[in-house]
Amino acid sequence: MNAHERPKTGVKERAQEQSSSMDADQQAMIRMVANDLHRLNQSVMKAVEAGVSVELVRSARHHGGDGNWGDLLIPVIVTQGK
Numbered sequence: 346m347n348a349h350e351r352p353k354t355g356v357k358e359r360a361q362e363q364s365s366s367m368d369a370d371q372q373a374m375i376r377m378v379a380n381d382l383h384r385l386n387q388s389v390m391k392a393v394e395a396g397v398s399v400e401l402v403r404s405a406r407h408h409g410g411d412g413n414w415g416d417l418l419i420p421v422i423v424t425q426g427k
Contacts, residue, residue: 355383398423 360379364372389399404419 392422396425398425 360375364375367375389401392399400421400423401418402421403416405417406414407417408414
């Protein structure tokens, strides 16, 4: 593994690792994001299996006013002609 590669871990494990220095409220929010992202990934896989291509694109960046920010996403869907 080179310096730029990370060991493959799940969303939940990465969120737990990254949130270890956060307070309890922040950790709860990160767990919520990780759980929602897991469900989103499952939905994307189901959509692909149903015959559509899904691309998630940043539509905006939400700023919290204190230097924190988060990317907001929209799906771009491409259906295959049958």
